[in-house]
Amino acid sequence: MKFILHATTEITSKPLIAEVILETGTLLNIDRADVKSSGGEVVIDVDQDRYDIVTAAFKKRGVTITPLEQPIIKDDDECVNCGACISVCPTGVISFNDDWTVQMEIARCVQCGACVTMCPQGALMVGK
Amino acid sequence: MSEKTIQDINAKIADGSVHVVTAEEMPGIVAELGADGAVREVDIVTTGTFGAMCSSGAFLNLGHSDPPIKMQKVWFNDVEAYTGLAAIDAYMGATQLSETRGMEYGGGHVIEDLVAGRSVDIHATAYGTDCYPRKLLDTTVTIDDINQATMFNPRNGYQKYNVATNCSERTLYTYMGTLLPDRGNATYSAAGVLSPLYNDPTYQTIGVGSRIFLSGAQGYITGQGTQHDPTNNFATIMVQGDMKQMDPKYVRGATFHGYGTSLYVGIGIPIPILNADIARATAITDADITTNVLDYGVARRARPVLRQVTYEELKSGMIDINGKEVTTSPMSSFHDARAIAGELKEWIQKGKFYPTLPVENLPNTGVVFKPMKQMGEQPSVADVMAQRVTTIRQGLTVEDAARAITEGNFNHLPVVSDEDKLVGIITAWDIAKAVAKSKRDKLDDIMTRNVVTADASEPVDTAARKLELHNISAMPVVNKHSKVVGIITSDDISKLVARR
Incomplete structure (x- = not known):
């Protein structure tokens, strides 16, 4: 299961992720990390059964958590099923069905936005 | 040897006995019955393609205002159209960019908005004459308010196209989409097995006056397209059709990030199966069509050819480029190309569409696609x-x-x-x-x-x-x-x- 950590500048200097890994004894996969002067945003992937423990540990440290339920949104009225998005996706989220419609395995999405930029029809949007 | 005429075929359309298949069905039929058998069995093969075609646009006639104006400049939703024509005629090109929204919106989107029935703001200026005194005009119209809205595309329906990849260290933003550094991806275009011109590669049934499916309307081929290059199987067609008859599904403005705007156009050409040669040609498969993979990292006219691939390899989703497995993706929609071939097939079966033979075939030889003559040495x-x-x-x-x-x-x-x-x-x-x-x-x-x-x-x-x-x-x-x-x-x- 994926979720987004939102950390303010006051706490981005602390080794938050390492602390949570040690405290919960859980393997975390960092899909994407974006730390700016305004704060940090990290997408983390964790096994479903450890989700509650891990997110609780982050919350205790002042981090805001958003579950990544719909990481990428496709507007089916705009999509023409060209598939241009397929080759720019770094995690192989997008592929063709047998009938050449575009399908998305959104569990693998890390919200990098490459497909949004690529789409000639403006049919894709990063979910909030 | 079996042969038939276009009149035979059109008579069968009229009495409902015509047999139409799509270009995807044809290879199996020719394999089973042979080319002669296929001529007896099949009357028409339908093709289709749906992709970005930058050399597209529309002639728009707005009707006269009172007092009348001879537009010197005109903008539709802030996108400028060409007015070097009579008073209220304009040509809107698909790649012209909005002066306020930039690459996000362009001529292709204006054409989409018109076909979809949405209203469009018009602003025009003029110098004023005795016969056309008005100097300024602002109005809002839909496609129903104007006289002709004729799509006229100087270059459409490429027989095949190059595959684009990028060997440089920088991400490139091109008309072939985003190309990631160091062969990060490869993009391709055209429909392969369904490609209209590849199903009649000597253009025996295609030329001036061929009736076609054009974005949901019945349109016509008006001649060879610009840059028509039959020698290298890069043939193109010039087409026109009535936008008021078009299906908004097949007229779609597009933006290629960092490049600009374009228009997705849908084209389907019916190939009447008059003889065994034509039947054999329509049996082409993706495996038979080869194209070049080019390095768009070299911004020169002659981009290096990295290898040849077939459309079958491209459609597998992965090709090898100099030892690296590279993900491919199309820029045109095979799903919609298939829908177009299917729709055209249905039109003919229902007697709504009669194919024509051209009054002049597309040239098959003797056409050279020349590079530009440039004056003076280009400084290095x-x-x-x-x-x-x-x-x-x-x-x-x-x-x-x-x-x-x-x-x-x-x-x-x-x-x-x-x-x-x-x-x-x-x-x-x-x-x-x-x-x-x-x-x-x-x-x-x-x-x-x-x-x-x-x-x-x-x-x-x-x-x-x-x-x-x-x-x-x-x-x-x-x-x-x-x-x-x-x-x-x-x-x-x-x-x-x-x-x-």
Whole structure:
């Protein structure tokens, strides 16, 4: 299961992720990390059964958590099923069905936005 | 040998006994029955393609205002159309950009909005004449309010197209989409097995006056498309059709990030199966169609060909390019190409569409796609670069560099190794920063290691674009052994432009 950590500048200097890994004894996969002067945003992937423990540990440290339920949104009225998005996706989220419609395995999405930029029809949007 | 005429076929459409298949079904039929058998069995093969076709546009006639105006300039939703025609005729091109929204919205989107029935704001200006006194016009219309809205596309339906990849170190934004660095992906276009022109590659049934499916309307081929190149199987067609009859599903404005706008157009051509040669041609498969993979990292007319691939390989989703497995994706929609071939098939079966033979076939030979005749020599980097360059050895100090720069009266100092290879660059600004931070010892600590360089033989225009993209004012010019042979600055380029 994926979720987004939102950390303010006051706490981005602390080794938050390492602390949570040690405290919960859980393997975390960092899909994407974006730390700016305004704060940090990290997408983390964790096994479903450890989700509650891990997110609780982050919350205790002042981090805001958003579950990544719909990481990428496709507007089916705009999509023409060209598939241009397929080759720019770094995690192989997008592929063709047998009938050449575009399908998305959104569990693998890390919200990098490459497909949004690529789409000639403006049919894709990063979910909030 | 079986043969039939277009009249035979059209009579069968009229009495409902016509047999139509799509180009995807045909290879199996020819394999089973042979070409002669297929002529007896099949009357028409339908094709289809749906993709970005930049050389597309629309003639729009707005009707006369009162008092009348001879539009000198006109904008539709802030996108300018061409008005060098009679008073209220205009041509809206698909790649013209909005003057307020830039690449997000362009001529292709205006055409989509009109076909979809959405209202469009018109602003026109004029110089005023005795017969057309009005100088300014603002109005809002839908497609129903104007007279003709004729899609007229000078180059559509490429028989096949090149595959684009990128061997450079930078992400490129092109009309073939985003191309990731170091062969990060490959994009391709055209429908392969369903490609209209590839199903009749000698154009026996295709030419001026061929009735076609054009974005949901019944349109016509008006001639060979611009850049028509039958010799290399890059044939193209010029087409026109009534936008008021079109299906908005098949008229879609598009934006290619960093490149601009275009229009997705849907084309389906019916191929009447008059004889065995034509039947055999329509049995083509993706495996039979080969195209070149080009390196778009080289911004020259002749881009290097990296390999040949078939459409079958491309559609598998992965191809090998110089030892790397590269993900492919189409820029055109095979799903919709298939829908178009299917829709055209249904039109014919229901007696709504009768194919025609051309009054003049597309030329099959003797057409040469020429490069541009350019006047004068195109200056290369070697023509404008400074050949005398002061360099500094790696390992020396900031102070040594400062001395070299002040003595030489320049801003950029390439740093070279003991083997004379370029390893970095120092600017006067770097030295000022180093002094401010009291980092005066080794050059290595303050130099830029990832140096943008030029090649002596490259055109000045590509060098200028590199300076602009990297926001720098000079580049060392190096040979293939990374030895510095010159330096080119934005000043050198400005002087050249002033001379022109």
